[in-house]
Amino acid sequence: MNKDKDIFDALNELKGNNPFDVPEGYFDSFPQRMKERIEREDENQRPGLIRIMKPWLGLAAGFLFIIALYITFGPDFSNTKTAEVNTEMFFDDGTLDQFFTEFNEYDLICYLTDCNKTDKQDKTNNINSEIEIDVTGLTQDDVEDLILF
């Protein structure tokens, strides 16, 4: 027990004596070495052109990506417009009223039996025959006059 006490007394006496030491001039040179280390770190972190541009390039790439996605998967405006126009034309109140007033049984039968086609063809033939001109007795001057009119 006395030995134990002696050791701790001795330790307490030695407490103030630092058993470690440092290379000579270490603390004097440390601030300079630290300054150099900081300069090296700052140089490593100095931004290059790519580092400056990086956020902007990233932003631009992001926008392009969104645009590409929109073009690929976004709504097709040309189809939409046609569809809208068709719908408007079909559901227009005036058109509907006119359609119902003009509609009669004869039209329905014609629609079902394709008589319209035959009528139309007859009408077209008539028109064509009406505008047929006999050019056999015309001189060259008469033909030119016709072309000019």
Add this chain to the structure above:
Amino acid sequence: MTDTGLSDKKIIQTLKDSRDKERAFSLILKKYQERLYWYIRKMVISHDDTDDILQNSFLKIWKGLDKFRGDSSIYTWVYRIATNETFTFLKTRDKQRAFSINKEESSFENTLKSDHHFNGTELQRKLQSFILKLPDKQRLIFNMKYFDEMKYEEISRITGTSVGSLKASYHHAVNKIKDMFNNELI
């Protein structure tokens, strides 16, 4: 271990008034380089490792000086940084040792034996080797209390541990060292 330079309050004032970061850093460096060196050295024993950790700590201080608002004292702030850097080093070292073939060679006790910068008595060497057997955090608390004679409140602010836990930890550390000495004597 000399106390050089201005008081912490004046350093903070210098930083606030002139925003002269370099001047404030130079003052902190002048005031704390030796204190922090010995604080770290007792934990890692080797001078070279201490030098690395000290440089990393001051680099962190330099980088953090812009954001330092003086909410805590510079003293607490710089010690906290040095403590974190030391523990980071110790953790890395432990991981490396876990994969090392010759664990004995890389032990702190071996470092102490081969340290050319240790010039203490045999009793001091024995005390250091016993301290090195303590867990890292207990060792840190023992060093702060026994050698640096810090108050528990100061240690608490630096380590973020409650005063009660610190007292218990220090008490355990002292008893362990006493036991190791007693076993040596038997």
